[in-house]
Amino acid sequence: MDTPELTSTLDLMRWVGWAQRKAGEDWVRERDLSFEQAFALGYLVRNPGAIQRDLAQITRTSAASVSSLLQGLERRGLVERRTERGDERSKRVHATPAGAELVAGFDTAMAASDETILSPLDESERATLHALLQKITAELPRPTRS
Amino acid sequence: MDTPELTSTLDLMRWVGWAQRKAGEDWVRERDLSFEQAFALGYLVRNPGAIQRDLAQITRTSAASVSSLLQGLERRGLVERRTERGDERSKRVHATPAGAELVAGFDTAMAASDETILSPLDESERATLHALLQKITAELPRPTRS
DNA sequence: TGTTGACAGTTAGAGTTCTAACGGTTAGCT
DNA sequence: AGCTAACCGTTAGAACTCTAACTGTCAACA
Known part of the structure; x- marks a missing residue:
């Protein structure tokens, strides 16, 4: 069976999106990261102190997903999450030096x-x-x- | 914080893909299906007797993902998986009448x-x-x- | 017939994602 | 000051996805 007939415009777009993700996977695999982790790390390097909700919006995912994702990264010492004086509600997230280096x-x-x-x-x-x-x-x- | 600046072409494509998925979610939620389940069911209605590998290719996922997904659908009586004489290796998958009706x-x-x-x-x-x-x-x- | 490689599906374990529910904090209004 | 709504992050449970490993089947070749 050859590649199935993809004819709709939106099908083609999804295929492009898939191909882009595929292209990144060799890079992240070498570093024992998932694509999502690398993306989040990259964002945090560029936006130090972002709150988790920011990341949820950027990635078009939910607060729960971000919480879980960052939990994994934090466990590996690649990010740190802390509240800052003046706002005990939101956690400010930073990539650690190890995290920044890994995602460079x-x-x-x-x-x-x-x-x-x-x-x-x-x-x-x-x-x-x-x-x-x-x-x-x-x-x-x-x-x-x- | 307003919507972040999305400037790259591929970012825009991914956004379109996301929007498409979002658009389908009200429909599937009413039927207690996930988007993936509805897509697979729809494919099986149009391609009765497809093997699981076909579905993996169409969805650009893995055999394991399809196995797991179909397990859930089979549990709900929405699909049936059977080998056919002459090929004990591949399972032919069919949407049941209930499955076909649900995804109509x-x-x-x-x-x-x-x-x-x-x-x-x-x-x-x-x-x-x-x-x-x-x-x-x-x-x-x-x-x-x- | 026997061997080998390709194919198919499944399982285990881990990560991602969702919804719903929850507890806590902050901002705005009376 | 008190109340309410909005905001934030987390947890639970379930589903989807991956890789790796495995078992079983089929096809091709010697």
Whole structure:
């Protein structure tokens, strides 16, 4: 059986999304990270002191998912979660130096993968694709903080 | 905090994929199904007697995931898995009448959601988007049977 | 016929994700 | 000050997903 016939536009988009994730998996596996962990770590390196709800929104997941994910990272000493004076409700999350070091290069690797995925298109086509996607997403539901 | 700045093309695609999934969730929740279950059931209704590996490929998941998913559906009497004479290795999977009835309308509901998502684009723009995506996916790794 | 490689499905263990429920904190209003 | 609503993170339980390992079946070849 060959690859099944994928004909709908949204099917194609999901396939692209899958391919992107696949492309990142060799990178993360070498470091004993999951894709989600690497993404979260990368975000925390760029946004030190983010609260968990921020991460839930960025990843379009739930508070429970983030809590669980960070629990695993914290257990490995890759992040730290602390409340700060003045706000005992929210925990500020930081990548540790070990975490930052482990995830260094992930963004670069993913950008390279993205470039490979888009390589069949020239600059004009890429701009067109981007504009169309922006038109679509302008009308999409915003990821709320669930 | 408002919606984070999503600027990359692939970020936008992932957002569209997320929105599509979100759109289907009210429908499946009413029937006490997960999105994955509804998708698998729908596939099996259209492809009676498919083997599990087929489903793994269609969904770009693993044999283990399919095994687990179908176990849940079988427990609820929504699918049946049987080997057929002449091939004791592969299990042929069928949606039961109850399963078929429960998932009836899912494809229609999803098509309507897709239409809503694409509604900001006119016919010409849709054709352009589709062509660009086809160009990209023509070079993508094929989902193998993992 | 016998052997080998490919194929199929399952299990174990771990991670991710969900909903619902919960307890705690903060902000805004009266 | 007191109340209420919103916000935050966690837990429980279940489902989905992965890899690795395993057992069993089938196909091809010598």
